[in-house]
Amino acid sequence: MTQQELAERTGISLAVLGSIERGNRRAEEQMLVQIADALEITLQELKERS
16 A cells, blocks of 8 residues: 555545654554554554554
8 A cells, every 4th residue: 555545544644644654753543543444454463563
């Protein structure tokens, strides 16, 4: 999945997702939930992979 697709599925802007990926911004818990849902994995799985 591209960042653009993830942004569309989560409602999180592409700029914010990029900042999180680069480590310039920390994701809030709700953002993590939205990302996990979009990726169809649990929040625990997302946290274990990061």
